[in-house]
Amino acid sequence: MPFAFPSHQGLIAPLWRLKPAWFDIPALFIGAAMPDVVDGTIGVFRGHLGQGLGHSLIALPLLCIPGGLALWWLSRTVARPWNAWKRSGFLARAWNAGLESVHASPAPGTRTHQAARVVISLGLGAFSHLFFDLISHGGFTWFYPWTPKIKLFPAWWYTTWYRLPLPGYNEPYPIGPHFIMWVFLGILGIILLFYPYLRKQYRNS
Secondary structure, X not given: OOOOOOHHHHHOHHHHHHXXXXXXXXXXXXXXXXXXXXXXXXXHHHOOEOOOHHHOOXXXXXXXXXXXXXXXXXXXXXHOOOOOOOOOOHHHHHHHHHHHHHHOOOOOOOHXXXXXXXXXXXXXHHHHHHHHHHOOOOOEOOOOOOOOOEOOOOHHHHOOOEEEOOOOEOOOEEEOHHHHHHHHHXXXXXXXXXXXXXXXXXXXX
């Protein structure tokens, strides 16, 4: 389970950078975090964190997209009076790129096309989260709550080298092969998201 931000957004960065006109980038970003947002919210009331309903397919249309729409609207409302950071360097480039994408959302078009682009982007972002969690976590939760976590990979994938107690979780987190994938995807997502701004800075230096 790569970080809700910025790893999950970075892992799908090649998609929206290749075809930016196809997506609403803020909606794609928000959607990529929504399974964790949903399960985190449920966890507050449940008393402990962990993957559950938010990481299921049924949650995509029922929870992730509606909740994502609310956060998408909130992000546009909050960011509307903000201005670009008039500085050079990596942080300014990254901040201004994100702010520009929020200010440009939704892209010009009919209301139907705008709504469809936002909803599809939210759904794709949320589904990408489920996909990357599938290959970096210990259980398959897509059919939750009807089916408990399923083990899809060979037995060695679930080998536990160490159990790490974490605050907010009932059970210690198992450290094993899937954790290595978790770390790899987490770092890869950060690099994919932010490297272009570093590279551009180096080109201009």
